[in-house]
Amino acid sequence: MASAALSEMERLAAAASAKTGGAVNLMEVCGTHTMAIAAAGMRRLFPKPLRMHSGPGCPVCVTSQGDIDIVLALAEIPGVIITTFGDMLKVKGSSGLDLNSLRAGGADVRVVYSPLDAVELAAAEPGREVVFIGVGFETTAPVIGAALARAKKRGLKNFSVTAFFKLVPPALELLLSDPSNRISGFMLPGHVSAIIGLQPYRFVTRKYGVACVVTGFEPLDILTGINMLLRQISSGKPEVQDEYFRAVPEGGNPAALQVMREVFSPSAASWRAIGTLPGSGLALSRAYAGFDAVKRFKIKRAEAPEPKGCLCGQILLGKNLPPDCKLFGRACTPSSAVGPCMVSSEGACAAWFKYGS
Amino acid sequence: MCVAVPGKITTVTENNAEVDFCGVRRSVSLDLVPSAKKNDYVLVHAGFAIQVLGSEEAEETLRLFREIYANEKR
Numbered sequence: 001m002a003s004a005a006l007s008e009m010e011r012l013a014a015a016a017s018a019k020t021g022g023a024v025n026l027m028e029v030c031g032t033h034t035m036a037i038a039a040a041g042m043r044r045l046f047p048k049p050l051r052m053h054s055g056p057g058c059p060v061c062v063t064s065q066g067d068i069d070i071v072l073a074l075a076e077i078p079g080v081i082i083t084t085f086g087d088m089l090k091v092k093g094s095s096g097l098d099l100n101s102l103r104a105g106g107a108d109v110r111v112v113y114s115p116l117d118a119v120e121l122a123a124a125e126p127g128r129e130v131v132f133i134g135v136g137f138e139t140t141a142p143v144i145g146a147a148l149a150r151a152k153k154r155g156l157k158n159f160s161v162t163a164f165f166k167l168v169p170p171a172l173e174l175l176l177s178d179p180s181n182r183i184s185g186f187m188l189p190g191h192v193s194a195i196i197g198l199q200p201y202r203f204v205t206r207k208y209g210v211a212c213v214v215t216g217f218e219p220l221d222i223l224t225g226i227n228m229l230l231r232q233i234s235s236g237k238p239e240v241q242d243e244y245f246r247a248v249p250e251g252g253n254p255a256a257l258q259v260m261r262e263v264f265s266p267s268a269a270s271w272r273a274i275g276t277l278p279g280s281g282l283a284l285s286r287a288y289a290g291f292d293a294v295k296r297f298k299i300k301r302a303e304a305p306e307p308k309g310c311l312c313g314q315i316l317l318g319k320n321l322p323p324d325c326k327l328f329g330r331a332c333t334p335s336s337a338v339g340p341c342m343v344s345s346e347g348a349c350a351a352w353f354k355y356g357s
Numbered sequence: 358m359c360v361a362v363p364g365k366i367t368t369v370t371e372n373n374a375e376v377d378f379c380g381v382r383r384s385v386s387l388d389l390v391p392s393a394k395k396n397d398y399v400l401v402h403a404g405f406a407i408q409v410l411g412s413e414e415a416e417e418t419l420r421l422f423r424e425i426y427a428n429e430k431r
Contacts, residue, residue: 001423001426002426004425004426005425008425008426030359031359032359057359059359113404114386114403114404114405115403115404116386116404117404136359137359139361140359142389142405142407143389143404143405143407146386146388146405149388150388189359191359191360191361191402191407194407194408195407216418220422227425245411245414245418246410246411246414246417246418247400247410247414248408249408253389253390253407253408255388255390255391256389256407259388259389
């Protein structure tokens with residue numbers, strides 16, 4: 001089936017190219033798609049006019065340097081246990097240190113599989129402060145929200161989180177509102193969409209005329225998602241289509257959306273290379289404000305510059321590809337990464353480095 | 358990091374379930390999919406089921422793939 005999908009892609013890409021008058025630029029918004037495309041070696045099979053760009057959908061990559069510095073400041077507070085997903089361990093702060101090096105120096109940093117593990121740890125260690133590092137998009141926010149709801153129900157006073165959540169639709173709007181934007185179709189993130197459904201993307205087609213397909217993560221899903229995008233572009237009829245309908249109903253997950261409304265409220269968020277965007281993130285709601293680690297430990301936020309020479313920000317915006325960066329594969333490799341796009345296992349640079357173009 | 362893995366619910370206890378991921382079993386919270394029940398396939402992210410996978414929809418996807426790419430040369 002895959003070879004049939006690819007020959008179909010060749011035909012559709014030629015038709016879409018006739019419409020765009022050259023290259024057909026698509027963007028996979030989600031880091032999990034970036035990895036799936038790279039791991040299956042798809043890039044070298046794509047027909048020539050098709051260019052797949054990686055978007056701002058790797059949570060670690062889009063977390064600003066200032067927010068990383070907050071995480072590191074929390075880890076240095078005596079008595080605090082930092083709990084986190086593994087991806088955050090090697091992201092360097094502006095001091096050049098990361099959670100791994102702080103751990104080597106005696107900080108208590110623990111990798112957990114689920115925020116529920118962090119809640120259990122707080123219950124088991126009432127004399128210690130347990131902080132969970134909350135980064136992520138709409139897939140992860142309700143999960144951490146539900147863990148917070150459990151912590152609140154259990155009356156845990158020694159548990160808190162950093163609410164550095166980001167929202168996908170405002171990121172798309174930012175890319176689209178840039179006059180130099182050349183993306184004509186978005187492969188939309190399957191698991192974010194499993195939560196938020198299709199409605200939040202409708203502005204992309206209505207306001208900007210850009211094609212949208214919510215796509216699953218199996219290789220055949222991805223090939224089909226690309227073909228659906230190319231078909232929309234060549235027909236000149238952009239719409240929000242759902243290739244991943246086995247997991248993504250039109251209305252998303254209402255119970256998860258309800259948890260998000262209770263625990264969080266929309267807020268400005270600080271994005272790497274982009275800056276602070278109003279309404280692009282989630283902060284804790286008034287009812288959950290007591291769980292805010294940044295407030296509890298009175299950490300001051302300072303904007304911090306990104307690593308010198310690192311093109312991560314431009315790559316996240318689809319303006320550059322990893323090999324365009326002078327540091328890529330030389331000063332910056334997965335074992336000694338300069339920027340977060342190489343640190344995160346699903347960053348665009350890590351995917352290019354590990355699997356090649 | 359938005360990785361989610363499908364698995365099958367084997368038992369439900371209050372708002373938790375034991376989920377079978379191709380032989381590996383793990384306790385999963387059903388807080389975000391309160392209607393999930395035994396034998397449902399769920400998508401699991403960071404210890405929580407985030408969506409119930411429709412088995413009819415999964416079969417429909419396979420049928421569509423076969424139909425769209427029916428002219429594959431073998």
